[in-house]
Amino acid sequence: MILSNKDIAQVGESLVNNIISNAEKKEILYYTVGFNSIVKNVANKLGSGVVASILPFILKDIKNRTSADTEDFEFTNELIDYYLSIIDNFIRKCPHDTKPLLKDIIEAVYQLISYDPNSAVDDEDEMEIEEGGIFFLG
Amino acid sequence: MMKMKWKSKKEVFFFWVENISLIQFLDEGDDDEEWDMYDSDDTSWKVRRAAVQVTDTIILVHPQILRELAESVFDKLIRRFREKEQNVKLDVFNTLTDFLKMIVYSDERRDNDENLEEILERPELSRLKSSFLDFNHKISFMISNLIKVFSDKKSTPVLKIAASNLLLRAAKYTPEAVVENIDPVFNLIKNNYSQSSNPSELRVNMLKVLRALLKAQTGKVRPQFEKCFEDIIALIRSAIQNDYFKLSSEGFRDLSVFYKVLRPTVSDPAGGYKTFVQPSIGLVISKLGETDIDQEIKYAVTLNAVALVSTFGDVLAANELIPIFTQLLNKLKSEIKRQQTMKALSKIPTREINFNQSNEFYQLLESFLQELYTLLLKQDRTLKISALEVLDMVLGIFKQNLPKQYQQEIVRNISPFIRDEDLYLAQLSIDLLINIIHVNPTGLPEYDDTIRNAIALSKSSLVQGVVIDKLTELFSLVGKNNLADTNSIVNHLMTDINKNSLVPTARCIAAVIQHGGASTYIQKFTDNVRIIDLFLNSNFDKIVGFTKGFVGSTT
Numbered sequence: 183m184i185l186s187n188k189d190i191a192q193v194g195e196s197l198v199n200n201i202i203s204n205a206e207k208k209e210i211l212y213y214t215v216g217f218n219s220i221v222k223n224v225a226n227k228l229g230s231g232v233v234a235s236i237l238p239f240i241l242k243d244i245k246n247r248t249s250a251d252t253e254d255f256e257f258t259n260e261l262i263d264y265y266l267s268i269i270d271n272f273i274r275k276c277p278h279d280t281k282p283l284l285k286d287i288i289e290a291v292y293q294l295i296s297y298d299p300n301s302a303v304d305d306e307d308e309m310e311i312e313e314g315g316i317f318f319l320g
Numbered sequence: 321m322m323k324m325k326w327k328s329k330k331e332v333f334f335f336w337v338e339n340i341s342l343i344q345f346l347d348e349g350d351d352d353e354e355w356d357m358y359d360s361d362d363t364s365w366k367v368r369r370a371a372v373q374v375t376d377t378i379i380l381v382h383p384q385i386l387r388e389l390a391e392s393v394f395d396k397l398i399r400r401f402r403e404k405e406q407n408v409k410l411d412v413f414n415t416l417t418d419f420l421k422m423i424v425y426s427d428e429r430r431d432n433d434e435n436l437e438e439i440l441e442r443p444e445l446s447r448l449k450s451s452f453l454d455f456n457h458k459i460s461f462m463i464s465n466l467i468k469v470f471s472d473k474k475s476t477p478v479l480k481i482a483a484s485n486l487l488l489r490a491a492k493y494t495p496e497a498v499v500e501n502i503d504p505v506f507n508l509i510k511n512n513y514s515q516s517s518n519p520s521e522l523r524v525n526m527l528k529v530l531r532a533l534l535k536a537q538t539g540k541v542r543p544q545f546e547k548c549f550e551d552i553i554a555l556i557r558s559a560i561q562n563d564y565f566k567l568s569s570e571g572f573r574d575l576s577v578f579y580k581v582l583r584p585t586v587s588d589p590a591g592g593y594k595t596f597v598q599p600s601i602g603l604v605i606s607k608l609g610e611t612d613i614d615q616e617i618k619y620a621v622t623l624n625a626v627a628l629v630s631t632f633g634d635v636l637a638a639n640e641l642i643p644i645f646t647q648l649l650n651k652l653k654s655e656i657k658r659q660q661t662m663k664a665l666s667k668i669p670t671r672e673i674n675f676n677q678s679n680e681f682y683q684l685l686e687s688f689l690q691e692l693y694t695l696l697l698k699q700d701r702t703l704k705i706s707a708l709e710v711l712d713m714v715l716g717i718f719k720q721n722l723p724k725q726y727q728q729e730i731v732r733n734i735s736p737f738i739r740d741e742d743l744y745l746a747q748l749s750i751d752l753l754i755n756i757i758h759v760n761p762t763g764l765p766e767y768d769d770t771i772r773n774a775i776a777l778s779k780s781s782l783v784q785g786v787v788i789d790k791l792t793e794l795f796s797l798v799g800k801n802n803l804a805d806t807n808s809i810v811n812h813l814m815t816d817i818n819k820n821s822l823v824p825t826a827r828c829i830a831a832v833i834q835h836g837g838a839s840t841y842i843q844k845f846t847d848n849v850r851i852i853d854l855f856l857n858s859n860f861d862k863i864v865g866f867t868k869g870f871v872g873s874t875t
Binding site: 259274 | 363366368371373377378388389393406407802
């Protein structure tokens with residue numbers, strides 16, 4: 183890697199700002215794809231500040247998008263897929279920085295494992311499974 | 321084309337991040353087919369799959385929260401067994417497999433190498449973590465749902481293989497939970513194995529699951545297994561006769577474990593041995609003699625024959641034992657199969673083997689020992705080690721029944737290894753010699769030569785650790801059984817003293833004196849208790865001092 187950690191963090195911050203400021207626009211997907219490419223390779227060099235600013239935004243945005251009525255499912259699915267990839271890479275490469283957010287991440291993942299906006303009926307109800315419920319990390 | 325001027329490397333990187341990756345994305349987007357797919361297909365499965373993958377990562381990176389995950393996400397994952405998209409299901413199976421991996425400490429090599437599992441008869445170094453308790457009932461529930469995946473008509477072969485891998489992992493790590501569903505699981509094994517249209521990998525996995533369950537069949541679940549014995553042996557026989565080498569070798573491995581399952585029934589007149597083992601022995605012997613079969617089967621059948629002898633050696637008839645050992649001897653003579661056969665043979669425990677000591681038997685034993693002596697002369701060190709181990713096994717089987725001339729031959733052949741050229745070979749040889757002395761403590765003329773070598777070895781500056789312990793044990797036995805004149809042994813030990821091996825030599829002298837008397841030297845050592853000893857000027861004085869110390873500390 184030619185760039186210093188400081189430069190990489192600057193790039194990361196710039197992309198995070200672009201993602202947050204374009205939350206209402208389609209362009210958010212492009213910035214997310216770019217940020218995902220960086221996170222895949224140098225997540226550990228972005229610094230805890232970047233993790234602390236992007237992960238809460240991603241988790242909140244996932245919640246908003248999955249609960250909102252939208253017709254553009256393809257876009258939403260694509261964006262959430264990249265969001266989850268970013269989360270995955272951060273957990274892998276910055277386990278310490280992501281630890282405080284684990285509870286929220288697991289809550290989001292719990293919902294998304296059965297995510298299907300096209301399905302009117304929750305097919306899971308057919309299985310007789312004792313509901314464990316969401317836990318809370320101590 | 322527009323020409324760009326870069327001010328710094330940083331600017332280049334910014335450009336790449338903000339533009340190149342966008343261009344790449346847009347390029348991908350230009351692909352008409354892909355956009356068409358967007359229009360027509362439901363892509364929500366990508367989200368579900370990514371969510372499952374994040375769960376997997378959390379399991380691997382933060383195993384300390386497995387309990388909490390078990391309370392929530394584990395059930396949710398099991399629900400995805402009904403998922404319509406295969407990719408998601410495959411990731412669900414993979415994630416659950418990782419769940420299982422994280423609740424045990426286990427040796428991964430053993431999981432991946434079936435032969436290693438059989439060769440290493442020691443208990444596996446694996447144990448369940450405490451988080452297992454939070455999972456146990458859930459695993460049983462997972463298994464009951466996993467069984468449904470196999471019966472689902474929509475399940476593809478790829479999916480069934482992935483499901484069978486998860487089942488196998490559960491059967492290996494948490495067999496108690498799988499055994500709770502033994503009837504449906506056994507039906508599943510039977511059905512999926514017997515369908516010849518199923519992929520081989522799936523059928524092989526079924527045999528592996530069966531083996532894992534057979535290993536776990538003790539205590540409360542034993543009666544449930546007993547009622548399945550007939551079906552199990554029918555399945556195993558079908559596997560070992562299968563043309564596909566993977567199935568055949570897995571079948572032999574299953575049969576090896578099945579022997580152990582049947583062993584407790586051996587004293588029962590209508591026991592499992594007569595009903596299930598005896599009819600299969602002919603099959604094992606004939607397969608053992610086949611030459612134009614795959615190496616994997618050859619190895620599996622060799623291990624199987626060894627497992628048969630070590631489990632039922634006391635009940636096997638001579639007309640069954642002799643062909644087995646004749647075939648094993650042939651394998652010893654073959655350079656390719658030699659190493660594997662030796663490894664397998666050295667694992668025969670010292671359970672009594674009911675040999676009818678006929679001429680045929682002695683002829684076979686003679687050829688066997690001759691072959692081992694030949695191997696001791698080979699350059700290959702591993703062969704020498706295996707040959708010494710197998711000789712020890714032969715001695716363990718026959719003990720006092722091993723004719724004297726064979727004992728003499730063994731001592732003659734191992735004597736040259738008692739030297740400091742290769743200390744591991746020396747250690748094995750001394751160990752074998754000790755065992756022979758235990759069997760025949762009255763004395764053989766060949767002992768003199770080995771004792772001479774042992775005296776020389778004790779003076780070597782290279783001797784240390786286990787070899788010293790073995791030498792001490794040997795000299796104790798020599799003294800105890802009066803195998804040689806103890807005064808003369810001590811005399812030899814005390815001449816040409818090597819200043820670098822005072823401790824080993826002193827320990828050997830102490831052992832001889834303690835167990836054999838060596839009256840002259842005891843007197844001499846006692847008379848010499850003078851203050852001057854404390855100065856220990858010469859090597860002789862030092863040896864005397866150390867010896868007195870060892871005698872004192874162990875008396």
